Amino acid sequence: MSSVVRNQGSCVAIRSLSPSSSINRCSHASASSDGATCGRPAWIGKRLTCVCFKRKGVYEGICFNITPKQEERLNRLRHRMKVYFDGSRPDHQEALRALWSATYPGKELHGLISDQWKEMGWQGRDPSTDFRGAGFISLENLLFFAKTFSTSFQCLLKKQGGNRSAWEYPFAVAGVNITFMIMQMLDLDALKPRTFIRSVFLQMLSENEWAFDLLYCVAFVVMDKQWLEKNATYMEFNEVLKSTRTQLERELLMDDVLRIEDMPSYTLLC
Numbered sequence: 564m565s566s567v568v569r570n571q572g573s574c575v576a577i578r579s580l581s582p583s584s585s586i587n588r589c590s591h592a593s594a595s596s597d598g599a600t601c602g603r604p605a606w607i608g609k610r611l612t613c614v615c616f617k618r619k620g621v622y623e624g625i626c627f628n629i630t631p632k633q634e635e636r637l638n639r640l641r642h643r644m645k646v647y648f649d650g651s652r653p654d655h656q657e658a659l660r661a662l663w664s665a666t667y668p669g670k671e672l673h674g675l676i677s678d679q680w681k682e683m684g685w686q687g688r689d690p691s692t693d694f695r696g697a698g699f700i701s702l703e704n705l706l707f708f709a710k711t712f713s714t715s716f717q718c719l720l721k722k723q724g725g726n727r728s729a730w731e732y733p734f735a736v737a738g739v740n741i742t743f744m745i746m747q748m749l750d751l752d753a754l755k756p757r758t759f760i761r762s763v764f765l766q767m768l769s770e771n772e773w774a775f776d777l778l779y780c781v782a783f784v785v786m787d788k789q790w791l792e793k794n795a796t797y798m799e800f801n802e803v804l805k806s807t808r809t810q811l812e813r814e815l816l817m818d819d820v821l822r823i824e825d826m827p828s829y830t831l832l833c
Contacts, residue, residue, distance in 0.1 A: 644751065662709065705738045745778060
Protein backbone atom coordinates (compact mmCIF):
# COMPACT_ATOMS: atom_id res chain seq x y z
CA MET A 564 0.00 0.00 0.00
CA SER A 565 1.32 3.45 -0.83
CA SER A 566 2.28 5.96 1.81
CA VAL A 567 0.97 9.51 1.73
CA VAL A 568 2.79 12.49 3.19
CA ARG A 569 0.85 15.72 3.58
CA ASN A 570 2.69 18.99 3.34
CA GLN A 571 1.01 22.41 3.42
CA GLY A 572 -2.09 21.50 1.46
CA SER A 573 -0.34 19.17 -0.97
CA CYS A 574 0.24 15.46 -0.83
CA VAL A 575 2.94 13.15 -2.05
CA ALA A 576 2.17 9.49 -2.71
CA ILE A 577 4.97 7.00 -3.21
CA ARG A 578 4.77 3.58 -4.85
CA SER A 579 7.49 1.05 -5.60
CA LEU A 580 9.52 1.72 -8.72
CA SER A 581 9.86 -0.28 -11.89
CA PRO A 582 12.93 -0.28 -14.16
CA SER A 583 11.02 0.99 -17.19
CA SER A 584 10.74 4.67 -18.01
CA SER A 585 7.61 6.66 -18.68
CA ILE A 586 6.14 10.00 -17.79
CA ASN A 587 2.62 11.35 -17.97
CA ARG A 588 0.68 14.13 -16.42
CA CYS A 589 -2.21 12.91 -14.36
CA SER A 590 -5.39 14.28 -12.86
CA HIS A 591 -6.34 12.87 -9.46
CA ALA A 592 -9.77 12.52 -8.00
CA SER A 593 -11.03 15.42 -5.94
CA ALA A 594 -9.78 15.71 -2.40
CA SER A 595 -12.05 15.42 0.59
CA SER A 596 -13.67 18.59 1.81
CA ASP A 597 -11.07 19.13 4.54
CA GLY A 598 -8.22 18.92 2.06
CA ALA A 599 -6.45 16.31 4.17
CA THR A 600 -6.43 13.38 1.77
CA CYS A 601 -6.29 12.71 -1.93
CA GLY A 602 -8.89 10.79 -3.82
CA ARG A 603 -7.92 7.42 -5.29
CA PRO A 604 -5.14 8.10 -7.82
CA ALA A 605 -5.37 6.56 -11.27
CA TRP A 606 -1.90 5.06 -10.92
CA ILE A 607 -2.74 2.70 -8.03
CA GLY A 608 -1.29 -0.71 -8.84
CA LYS A 609 0.84 0.56 -11.75
CA ARG A 610 4.10 0.75 -9.81
CA LEU A 611 4.57 4.45 -10.55
CA THR A 612 5.93 7.26 -8.45
CA CYS A 613 3.37 10.04 -8.35
CA VAL A 614 3.65 13.54 -6.97
CA CYS A 615 0.53 15.62 -6.78
CA PHE A 616 -0.21 19.15 -5.70
CA LYS A 617 -3.33 21.18 -5.18
CA ARG A 618 -4.09 23.98 -7.60
CA LYS A 619 -7.38 25.87 -7.32
CA GLY A 620 -9.02 23.08 -5.39
CA VAL A 621 -8.01 20.29 -7.77
CA TYR A 622 -5.15 17.84 -7.35
CA GLU A 623 -2.89 17.62 -10.37
CA GLY A 624 0.36 15.79 -10.73
CA ILE A 625 3.05 14.12 -12.72
CA CYS A 626 3.67 10.37 -12.66
CA PHE A 627 6.87 8.73 -13.78
CA ASN A 628 9.11 5.75 -13.30
CA ILE A 629 12.67 6.34 -12.14
CA THR A 630 15.11 4.62 -14.44
CA PRO A 631 18.57 3.48 -13.38
CA LYS A 632 20.07 6.29 -15.48
CA GLN A 633 17.86 8.86 -13.82
CA GLU A 634 18.74 7.58 -10.36
CA GLU A 635 22.44 7.59 -11.25
CA ARG A 636 22.29 11.19 -12.45
CA LEU A 637 20.34 12.31 -9.40
CA ASN A 638 22.88 10.68 -7.09
CA ARG A 639 25.73 12.29 -9.00
CA LEU A 640 24.08 15.70 -8.71
CA ARG A 641 23.44 15.17 -5.00
CA HIS A 642 27.11 14.34 -4.57
CA ARG A 643 28.11 17.54 -6.37
CA MET A 644 25.85 19.51 -4.03
CA LYS A 645 27.57 18.09 -0.95
CA VAL A 646 31.16 18.97 -1.96
CA TYR A 647 32.50 21.91 0.01
CA PHE A 648 35.01 24.21 -1.61
CA ASP A 649 38.47 23.33 -0.32
CA GLY A 650 41.18 25.81 -1.22
CA SER A 651 43.87 23.23 -0.47
CA ARG A 652 42.66 20.79 -3.14
CA PRO A 653 44.57 21.08 -6.44
CA ASP A 654 41.42 20.37 -8.51
CA HIS A 655 39.52 23.16 -6.74
CA GLN A 656 42.44 25.54 -7.24
CA GLU A 657 42.52 24.61 -10.92
CA ALA A 658 38.79 25.25 -11.23
CA LEU A 659 39.28 28.76 -9.82
CA ARG A 660 42.06 29.42 -12.32
CA ALA A 661 39.84 28.08 -15.11
CA LEU A 662 37.07 30.48 -14.05
CA TRP A 663 39.49 33.39 -14.18
CA SER A 664 40.74 32.37 -17.63
CA ALA A 665 37.20 31.97 -18.96
CA THR A 666 36.16 35.31 -17.47
CA TYR A 667 39.22 37.35 -18.45
CA PRO A 668 40.85 35.62 -21.45
CA GLY A 669 44.48 36.64 -21.84
CA LYS A 670 44.61 38.49 -18.52
CA GLU A 671 47.14 37.07 -16.08
CA LEU A 672 45.97 36.11 -12.60
CA HIS A 673 48.50 37.11 -9.94
CA GLY A 674 47.32 34.60 -7.36
CA LEU A 675 44.39 32.66 -5.91
CA ILE A 676 44.33 35.32 -3.20
CA SER A 677 44.45 38.68 -4.91
CA ASP A 678 42.60 41.98 -5.18
CA GLN A 679 41.92 41.03 -8.81
CA TRP A 680 39.06 38.77 -7.70
CA LYS A 681 37.08 41.82 -6.58
CA GLU A 682 36.75 42.75 -10.26
CA MET A 683 34.58 39.65 -10.75
CA GLY A 684 32.32 40.54 -7.84
CA TRP A 685 33.76 38.54 -4.94
CA GLN A 686 33.56 40.16 -1.53
CA GLY A 687 37.28 40.11 -0.86
CA ARG A 688 40.71 38.99 -2.03
CA ASP A 689 39.98 35.32 -1.39
CA PRO A 690 36.93 34.00 -3.31
CA SER A 691 37.00 30.72 -1.37
CA THR A 692 35.35 32.45 1.59
CA ASP A 693 32.24 33.14 -0.52
CA PHE A 694 31.54 29.51 -1.42
CA ARG A 695 30.40 28.45 2.05
CA GLY A 696 26.68 28.68 1.33
CA ALA A 697 26.53 26.64 -1.87
CA GLY A 698 29.86 24.82 -2.04
CA PHE A 699 31.98 23.77 -4.99
CA ILE A 700 28.99 23.33 -7.31
CA SER A 701 28.50 27.11 -7.33
CA LEU A 702 31.98 27.47 -8.82
CA GLU A 703 31.17 24.75 -11.34
CA ASN A 704 27.98 26.62 -12.27
CA LEU A 705 29.85 29.87 -12.89
CA LEU A 706 32.46 28.07 -14.98
CA PHE A 707 29.76 26.27 -17.00
CA PHE A 708 28.00 29.58 -17.65
CA ALA A 709 31.24 31.29 -18.70
CA LYS A 710 32.13 28.52 -21.16
CA THR A 711 28.68 27.65 -22.52
CA PHE A 712 27.06 31.07 -22.89
CA SER A 713 30.07 33.36 -22.94
CA THR A 714 28.23 36.30 -24.53
CA SER A 715 25.51 36.36 -21.85
CA PHE A 716 28.10 35.75 -19.14
CA GLN A 717 30.22 38.69 -20.22
CA CYS A 718 27.20 40.94 -20.66
CA LEU A 719 26.05 40.28 -17.10
CA LEU A 720 29.57 40.49 -15.70
CA LYS A 721 30.12 43.90 -17.27
CA LYS A 722 26.53 45.06 -16.61
CA GLN A 723 26.12 45.99 -20.24
CA GLY A 724 22.35 45.65 -20.57
CA GLY A 725 19.70 48.21 -19.66
CA ASN A 726 19.80 51.21 -17.37
CA ARG A 727 21.84 50.01 -14.43
CA SER A 728 21.43 51.27 -10.89
CA ALA A 729 24.20 53.02 -9.00
CA TRP A 730 24.34 50.14 -6.47
CA GLU A 731 24.71 46.99 -8.55
CA TYR A 732 24.76 43.42 -7.31
CA PRO A 733 28.23 41.80 -7.14
CA PHE A 734 28.31 39.38 -10.08
CA ALA A 735 30.16 36.38 -8.60
CA VAL A 736 28.47 36.52 -5.18
CA ALA A 737 25.11 36.76 -6.94
CA GLY A 738 26.03 33.59 -8.82
CA VAL A 739 26.66 31.70 -5.58
CA ASN A 740 23.31 32.88 -4.22
CA ILE A 741 21.54 31.70 -7.38
CA THR A 742 23.02 28.22 -6.99
CA PHE A 743 21.79 28.07 -3.40
CA MET A 744 18.33 29.29 -4.42
CA ILE A 745 18.00 26.57 -7.08
CA MET A 746 19.13 23.90 -4.62
CA GLN A 747 16.38 24.97 -2.25
CA MET A 748 13.78 25.20 -4.99
CA LEU A 749 14.44 21.70 -6.35
CA ASP A 750 14.66 20.06 -2.90
CA LEU A 751 16.83 17.28 -4.32
CA ASP A 752 18.15 16.13 -0.94
CA ALA A 753 14.73 14.92 0.18
CA LEU A 754 14.45 11.14 0.30
CA LYS A 755 11.00 11.28 -1.29
CA PRO A 756 9.67 13.76 -3.85
CA ARG A 757 7.78 16.50 -2.03
CA THR A 758 7.18 19.03 -4.78
CA PHE A 759 5.89 19.03 -8.33
CA ILE A 760 8.82 21.24 -9.38
CA ARG A 761 11.30 18.61 -8.26
CA SER A 762 9.48 15.89 -10.20
CA VAL A 763 9.50 17.93 -13.38
CA PHE A 764 13.20 18.61 -12.96
CA LEU A 765 14.01 14.93 -12.41
CA GLN A 766 12.50 14.13 -15.78
CA MET A 767 14.56 16.94 -17.33
CA LEU A 768 17.65 15.51 -15.67
CA SER A 769 16.99 12.17 -17.34
CA GLU A 770 16.95 13.98 -20.69
CA ASN A 771 20.11 16.02 -20.03
CA GLU A 772 22.71 15.41 -17.34
CA TRP A 773 23.56 19.13 -17.35
CA ALA A 774 19.98 20.22 -16.60
CA PHE A 775 20.97 21.77 -13.26
CA ASP A 776 23.76 23.83 -14.84
CA LEU A 777 21.49 24.93 -17.70
CA LEU A 778 18.78 25.93 -15.23
CA TYR A 779 21.42 27.96 -13.39
CA CYS A 780 22.26 29.90 -16.56
CA VAL A 781 18.57 30.58 -17.19
CA ALA A 782 18.13 31.69 -13.58
CA PHE A 783 21.02 34.16 -13.85
CA VAL A 784 19.64 35.93 -16.93
CA VAL A 785 16.13 35.93 -15.43
CA MET A 786 17.50 37.46 -12.23
CA ASP A 787 19.26 40.22 -14.17
CA LYS A 788 16.12 40.89 -16.22
CA GLN A 789 14.04 41.15 -13.03
CA TRP A 790 16.70 43.43 -11.56
CA LEU A 791 16.41 45.83 -14.48
CA GLU A 792 12.61 45.74 -14.57
CA LYS A 793 12.43 46.58 -10.87
CA ASN A 794 15.20 49.18 -11.13
CA ALA A 795 16.57 47.45 -8.07
CA THR A 796 19.49 48.31 -5.85
CA TYR A 797 21.71 45.95 -3.88
CA MET A 798 19.49 46.24 -0.80
CA GLU A 799 16.68 44.67 -2.84
CA PHE A 800 18.71 41.68 -4.04
CA ASN A 801 16.83 39.13 -1.90
CA GLU A 802 13.51 40.41 -3.18
CA VAL A 803 14.72 40.05 -6.78
CA LEU A 804 15.97 36.55 -6.03
CA LYS A 805 12.53 35.57 -4.72
CA SER A 806 10.80 36.90 -7.82
CA THR A 807 13.35 35.03 -9.94
CA ARG A 808 12.44 31.78 -8.22
CA THR A 809 8.76 32.47 -8.79
CA GLN A 810 9.39 33.03 -12.50
CA LEU A 811 11.41 29.82 -12.80
CA GLU A 812 8.73 27.79 -11.04
CA ARG A 813 6.04 29.26 -13.28
CA GLU A 814 7.95 28.30 -16.41
CA LEU A 815 8.86 24.82 -15.20
CA LEU A 816 5.16 24.09 -14.64
CA MET A 817 4.14 24.99 -18.19
CA ASP A 818 2.61 22.06 -20.05
CA ASP A 819 4.90 22.33 -23.05
CA VAL A 820 8.12 22.66 -21.03
CA LEU A 821 9.74 19.22 -21.01
CA ARG A 822 13.39 20.31 -21.15
CA ILE A 823 15.28 23.31 -19.79
CA GLU A 824 15.63 24.44 -23.40
CA ASP A 825 11.82 24.66 -23.64
CA MET A 826 11.59 27.32 -20.93
CA PRO A 827 10.61 30.69 -22.44
CA SER A 828 13.48 32.44 -20.62
CA TYR A 829 16.03 30.09 -22.18
CA THR A 830 15.86 32.34 -25.26
CA LEU A 831 17.50 35.11 -23.22
CA LEU A 832 20.79 33.17 -23.33
CA CYS A 833 23.34 33.75 -26.05
